[in-house]
Amino acid sequence: MNAPNYNKASFLLSVAELSQLPTDVGVEVAFIGRSNAGKSSAINSITNIKGLARTSKTPGRTQMITYFTLDETRRIVDLPGYGYAKVPLPIQQRWQQTVNQYLQTRKSLRGLVLVMDVRHPLKDSDQQLIDWAVACQLPVHVLLAKADKLSRAQAIETLRSVKFMLAQHEELVTVQLFSSLKGTGAGIGDAQKQLDQWFSKDS
């Protein structure tokens, strides 16, 4: 199958309950990350559609699973941000359960894009997610987002150390620097290439 045209992405629906998910056929790739890591901005940059995913100055605001379609069989999924302290614990836990259940049961899920702020990589919740994904053989592509917030040397050093920490899983877990501010070295093309691979496998 050809690589999708990310710029053709369009909003499909937002759901609060797994029973409302679209039919589980075709291929989907889900974006996940701690609140404020830069996940929505990453979706907007990769599709080159401003405002497709809602970015927010108040992290944790959107607690829905949002679907964007690329074509009839392929979808991008925006999972709710986790680990935002201002969201009451019972709500966080309910969402954790919903997301876990989605991750465990969704047959069309081909890969996870895990977005981390390059200045705060591999928090416990990120590590748990990676361990879980590795245990069930689901590929993970890590975006070390907001790379423009560090000097080039610092960003490369962070990339090196995160790769080192994840080296035991290198067949399933890949890592790159990313910036939604576009420009050279933003890594948007690299992220698209990873998605191309997942989306190009037959469903």
Ligand code: GDP
């Ligand atoms: P989300 O909660 O993970 O979806 O994060 P958002 O995409 O809403 O981004 C959180 C904040 O970080 C917003 O104020 C964004 O403008 C900012 N941000 C996101 N990505 C980048 C980036 O690559 N570079 C910089 N400098 N800021 C970013």
